[in-house]
Amino acid sequence: MTVISNHMPTAELQALDAAHHMHPFTTNADLARKGARVITGAKGVYLTDSEGQRILDGMAGLWCVNIGYGREEMAEVAARQIRELPYYNTFFQTTHVPAIALSAKLAELAPGDLNHVFYASGGSEANDTNIRMVRTYWAETGKPSKQIVISRKNAYHGSTMGGASLGGMTGMHAQGGMPIPGIHHIDQPHWWAEGGDMTPEEFGLERAGQLEAAILELGEDNVAAFIAEPVQGAGGVIVPPESYWPEIQRICDKYEILLIADEVITGFGRTGNWFGSQTLGIRPHIMTVAKALSSGYQPIGASIVCDKVAKVIDACEFNHGYTYHGHPVAAAVALKNLEIMEEDDILGHVRDVAAPHLKQGWESLADHPLVGEARIIGMMGSIALTPDKGRRAAFAAEAGTAGYICRERCFANDLVMRHVGDRMIIAPPLVINRDEIDLLISRARTALDETHAELKARDLMQAA
Ligand code: PXG
Numbered sequence: 001m002t003v004i005s006n007h008m009p010t011a012e013l014q015a016l017d018a019a020h021h022m023h024p025f026t027t028n029a030d031l032a033r034k035g036a037r038v039i040t041g042a043k044g045v046y047l048t049d050s051e052g053q054r055i056l057d058g059m060a061g062l063w064c065v066n067i068g069y070g071r072e073e074m075a076e077v078a079a080r081q082i083r084e085l086p087y088y089n090t091f092f093q094t095t096h097v098p099a100i101a102l103s104a105k106l107a108e109l110a111p112g113d114l115n116h117v118f119y120a121s122g123g124s125e126a127n128d129t130n131i132r133m134v135r136t137y138w139a140e141t142g143k144p145s146k147q148i149v150i151s152r153k154n155a156y157h158g159s160t161m162g163g164a165s166l167g168g169m170t171g172m173h174a175q176g177g178m179p180i181p182g183i184h185h186i187d188q189p190h191w192w193a194e195g196g197d198m199t200p201e202e203f204g205l206e207r208a209g210q211l212e213a214a215i216l217e218l219g220e221d222n223v224a225a226f227i228a229e230p231v232q233g234a235g236g237v238i239v240p241p242e243s244y245w246p247e248i249q250r251i252c253d254k255y256e257i258l259l260i261a262d263e264v265i266t267g268f269g270r271t272g273n274w275f276g277s278q279t280l281g282i283r284p285h286i287m288t289v290a291k292a293l294s295s296g297y298q299p300i301g302a303s304i305v306c307d308k309v310a311k312v313i314d315a316c317e318f319n320h321g322y323t324y325h326g327h328p329v330a331a332a333v334a335l336k337n338l339e340i341m342e343e344d345d346i347l348g349h350v351r352d353v354a355a356p357h358l359k360q361g362w363e364s365l366a367d368h369p370l371v372g373e374a375r376i377i378g379m380m381g382s383i384a385l386t387p388d389k390g391r392r393a394a395f396a397a398e399a400g401t402a403g404y405i406c407r408e409r410c411f412a413n414d415l416v417m418r419h420v421g422d423r424m425i426i427a428p429p430l431v432i433n434r435d436e437i438d439l440l441i442s443r444a445r446t447a448l449d450e451t452h453a454e455l456k457a458r459d460l461m462q463a464a
Contacts (some may be wrong), residue, residue: 124158
């Protein structure tokens with residue numbers, strides 16, 4: 001058996017990585033030249049790399065490690081479950097205790113009558129389920145023409161054919177023949193970049209109005225559902241204007257369009273409540289969850305479905321399902337994660353300590369000459385880098401140039417902060433304490449200073 005130990009020299013690990021490991025969303029040839037950063041361990045909000053460097057993780061992994069790294073109880077539960085029942089399926093009139101217990105717990109936590117859970121291994125798979133489920137729902141209720149799912153440009157709903165088609169990332173659509181038929185995209189509620197002279201509230205209504213216009217144009221009888229993230233995550237942490245969601249809800253109600261809230265990032269405390277739908281006042285028929293469902297300790301996702309839709313789906317044979325549906329180890333670990341969130345009152349910590357302190361620190365960055373806006377909701381924040389604050393201007397340089405420099409300066413200052421184009425984003429573990437938040441903000445400010453200096457030195461502070 002080949003054991004790749006953590007004690008191999010970094011260069012050797014990087015060479016093996018480059019030779020055999022194809023990375024997602026990466027130009028692998030560039031990475032091979034540069035070498036990937038090798039993460040070897042993590043505890044709390046800190047990562048450790050193969051050079052022994054301690055890095056503050058401002059992204060909770062990939063928006064998922066809400067309870068922080070290194071919780072011993074999670075390891076114990078996984079080991080116990082592997083000993084007792086490492087795997088069994090839930091297809092042929094069988095079930096198992098972890099899937100039962102997790103489903104009941106999710107039904108308890110989810111708002112309204114979202115009482116039924118269909119599992120997946122992650123968010124993409126769950127969104128594929130959602131496409132088939134809403135189309136099947138309408139077919140079974142005698143309205144088979146209602147097939148189109150309306151989504152938004154710059155949304156992220158996953159990387160499978162269905163998930164990426166729902167998503168509105170043009171770079172993804174360009175590879176592999178997407179979107180699949182029956183998906184329609186409307187514009188995003190991104191006031192800072194696209195709002196022009198409108199107030200945020202006017203703009204929110206205008207963008208929500210596009211849903212009504214699309215339903216009328218496509219025909220009410222052809223539209224199955226609308227899917228959206230309560231707050232766009234991978235698109236750049238775009239907090240919609242306050243007028244947006246109430247209007248979307250009104251339109252979905254009026255035309256009886258099923259509403260799918262993709263809570264893969266916003267679920268499990270990220271916005272300060274269990275679900276972003278509660279923070280934004282949304283009443284979805286289906287919620288997509290993944291990531292922080294297990295705090296990323298195991299791959300698991302799900303569609304949480306309302307009584308009305310589940311009743312119809314339950315009455316037919318839904319010819320859909322994954323080998324790892326409700327995987328016992330993943331389900332047991334997810335359940336323990338939810339238990340930890342409750343026992344440690346992590347939502348209380350977010351509400352009373354972490355979110356207010358992070359908001360104060362994050363918004364203080366708005367005075368930086370490079371920062372056009374600093375937005376935050378709960379524990380997810382973004383800043384727009386700009387060469388001209390007054391005009392909300394984009395850079396003349398290729399989009400993402402400034403953001404990439406800033407991300408590199410963050411890394412150099414032992415902070416993980418992602419860039420989306422020229423927006424910088426954070427979503428730290430929810431358990432982050434006040435001192436760690438102060439450190440995050442001070443490192444972010446240093447990185448901004450260094451980015452600003454580099455942009456000036458390279459004559460890149462030019463507006464488009
Ligand atoms: N929906 C949303 C809202 C997501 O953010 C998915 C679905 C897909 O989930 P899976 O588990 O299949 O990856 C996601 C995933 C980024 C980044 O760079 C974000 C995601 C995935 C990868 C990268 O911000 N979000």
